[in-house]
Amino acid sequence: MSIQFYIDEVPDIVIYLETRLNFCNVNYKCLTYTPIIVGKECVPYTNYNEQGIVTIYLSKDICIGDRVGDAVLQISHEIIHCIRPPKAYAGTNVLEEGLATWFAYEYTRHRFAGTNYGNNLKPSDKSNYLCAFDLYEKLIEVFPDCVKHILHDNPNLVIKDIKSKHFEEVFNKHRGGFKDEYKAMINALILDFIY
Ligand SMILES: [Zn+2]
Numbered sequence: 001m002s003i004q005f006y007i008d009e010v011p012d013i014v015i016y017l018e019t020r021l022n023f024c025n026v027n028y029k030c031l032t033y034t035p036i037i038v039g040k041e042c043v044p045y046t047n048y049n050e051q052g053i054v055t056i057y058l059s060k061d062i063c064i065g066d067r068v069g070d071a072v073l074q075i076s077h078e079i080i081h082c083i084r085p086p087k088a089y090a091g092t093n094v095l096e097e098g099l100a101t102w103f104a105y106e107y108t109r110h111r112f113a114g115t116n117y118g119n120n121l122k123p124s125d126k127s128n129y130l131c132a133f134d135l136y137e138k139l140i141e142v143f144p145d146c147v148k149h150i151l152h153d154n155p156n157l158v159i160k161d162i163k164s165k166h167f168e169e170v171f172n173k174h175r176g177g178f179k180d181e182y183k184a185m186i187n188a189l190i191l192d193f194i195y
Helices: 003-020 068-080 094-111 128-142 146-153 164-174 180-189
Strands: 031-033 045-048 054-057
Touching: 003 068, 003 094, 054 068, 068 094, 094 128, 094 180, 128 180, 146 164, 164 180
Parallel strands: 031 054
Antiparallel strands: 045 054
């Protein structure tokens, strides 16, 4: 598939993110997209610079042949890293990778609904991404719009800097209080993500 084909997917992903999840901080106007191989690495990632330019790099293998499903899965994961992007990359936390992994499956299932690809799609690997995904699902079971509220109430906060006090604030404000039973989940979500 051509680069342009993938670029054309981005606005639909952002619209879905903004309408379904109500995130309105997606910095997609500054998003460019360059599917290149970086060193020996062939993993997708998102790069930030001080001018606020966010570049999503897809893995090179995705650009060979007809792998639209895998490409959409990668783009929709990386687009989460474009929600209020930091000026420089400083790692992510479990929350951000969990949200990104969760959204990638959510969007890709929607995008390919009714096809074999969409119907069979679920996280299958045993990596830290799957652990992060499971934790994020636990969070949205008790508070679906939790991250949205935290970002809304803290206009300069990036996702990786969310701490337990931010969770406690929005639980108190919108969920009638923060329960002790949430503590272990929140503490796991705010850890640095280990790749
Ligand atoms: Zn990620």
